[in-house]
Amino acid sequence: MSDVAPPETAAGHAITELLGGFIQELRQAGLPVSLTENLDAMEAVKHIPLEDREAFKYALAATLVKNNAHWRAFETVFEVYFSLRGSKYRLVEGDEDDMAKLLEELMAQQEEREGEGAKSGAGGGDMMTPEEIAEMLFKALQRGDDAMMRAVARQAVRRFAGMEPGRPVGGTYYLYRTLRNLDLDAVMDRLMDQARESAPEPLTPLEERLERDEIEHRVDQLKKEIEAEIRRALVADRGVEAMAKTLRKPLPEDVDFMHASREEMAALRKAIYPLTRKLAVRLARKRRHGRKGPLDFRNTVRHSLSYGGVPAEPKFKYPRPSKPEIFVIADISGSVAAFARFTLHLVYAISNQFSKVRSFVFIDGVDEVTRLFEGVEDIADAVHRVNTEADVVWVDGHSDYGHAFEVFWERWGKEIGPKTTVLILGDARNNYHASQSWVLKEIDKRARHLYWLNPEPKSYWNTGDSIVGEYAVHCDGVYECRNLRQLERFVDLLA
């Protein structure tokens, strides 16, 4: 950013081509970019000084990305695609001076403080020792200095990531290696101690908490810098197209429940709030504006009296929305727990669309957890309690659908009535136990509908110990529910 160089692609023709490639890449990543938006983007960049990277990015984002959830995907593609072409990359050469300066300053400070001779005046361009990096990291975080953080990130990646050209490893591997060596937790503790010492009086708990949040925020920033640095190095090594492909991340609504990383899980949890709100609004509207009831003959004749017997104003019966009663029976064993959590969350969030919601969870034993949701305002909390408090282990804590269904039928089977819709969530991986599929047959006889939601991809069904096919014959529908998009579609259909 310090050095503003005219980009190589000043000619309009070249920029068109560049943008074309970029948009291609966005589409590959799953962002819907239409032709008009493409043209808008071309028009927009004409009005923006090309050397201003941030402005360029915002101009493209404003014209191409129309959904905030897609912002991250856009940003990644942007970083990769323009990392070699923007002025930022040039920083690498120009930055060495900065580094040297920073380092000198650092050394001087150290000398001053400790009163001992500097170890060595290591040149900025050379490898720094781990101790030096740690010291610099500490300083950078303490000051919250962006430029310095970037410099530390670069050094750390060079020193610790051990990147080898052409090695087919993902960025996460390098990231992990770098972070492990930096030992950020220890640094954070040190920063906290420092903060405590430098305060004139002891920190109150509140101040302490604020200080910690601030430090965490800075550490997060540093992590992002390191990630970006690794990405840049990888792009330089492998080329834009190859990198873009490996970095392609699914959009939040397409993230697979069963294989979501911890970070993706957090994103999913965030995405579920607006989703439930939208769904609730949509369903409420559907109910209000939904089909009118049939003609109310009596009422129409009654009103025709005021028109001299002419039925001028037809009256309709008030539509009686039939709110289904929902029984959710969810497998919460390890592999599918996340899926069960999301579905329970979603169902309870729109529970006013149903006359009653009851929920049961099982692994090899089964337990009713409806009470945990009663009168609770915070659904996420209740869902969390389900995982810790429900009594679902019978023998060994491996899924046993057969036994769970049998017990369910014995204890609650009678409560299923003609208004009940039963949802079963699980992958039907039964660990080769007996299937007891007669239970589902009985449930289907009593209930209005019986649906099965399976978080596994369809191609895995009925492979190994999955016996979803055996159960499916008794269900009104078996749906693949691997991501939020599919789940949302199903719930929409349900209500």
Next chain:
Amino acid sequence: MADPSYRFESVAAVRESLRKVDYLSDEGIAGIVYLADRLGKPVLVEGPAGTGKTQLAKSVAEITGARLIRLQCYEGLDESKALYEWNYKKQLLRIQAERADGSTWEQVEEDIFSEDFLLTRPLLEAISAEEPVVLLIDEVDRVEVETEALLLEILSDYQVSIPELGTITARQVPLVFLTSNNTRELSEALKRRCLFLHVDYPELDREKEIVLTKVPDIKESLADQVARIVRSIRQLELKKSPSVSETLDWARTLVLLGIESVDVETAKSTINILLKYQTDIAKAVRELEQDNGTIETTK
């Protein structure tokens, strides 16, 4: 200005003039306002409630010296409320008056469907205005998908077609802002016609600056503390995170109470200004009260 047909000279100029009317923008906001002017496209502003989406339109109107025309959207909004309506009563009067002087039917018909009998509603008003205007279509996500289609012609061509009159084209291209709280997905057709701007909660520094400009007599240290506490609270999983306007309310309250620096007790007793749900308040208080114990868990 170099080119009189554009309102702004550069992104920096937008930012500067917005700052003069006490709206602290960031790179993204200023950049998109600038682009909207250059490209002559509407801006769709989306984001959590209380982050200054509506205020942005107002501020832009103020700096460009334009009149702000506002269309508040709600469920059931239709074209007679948004676009135009024939002044039925006046038409009736006209017809009755005609009867006396015996003019032909054609004359009357031509007469009663002229602009004199047209009641302009916000959208048509913005299009037909002589002076510069900023059109604000507020909370566009509240109208039904079908009603959205009403806006499309205006947004892409800046014109309104009235069957009896023909097409009315804008005399000048107005700056258009649409705001949305994202309670439902807007249609692709609408999004395609707009520049998209997501306004999120501001960064720590910007929020602090906002507090400093909007709350008179606040000390810098207090503003800093307020911004930090709000940021910490926003990191919790809440039903409704505190918005910028709530931050400002809180800061004002603290100033009125003559509080110099916030401690847990004051935070607890005034937090109901920041948060509006009982569960949220309980959660936040619990978080703020936590002492050093949590240090262990962050390791």
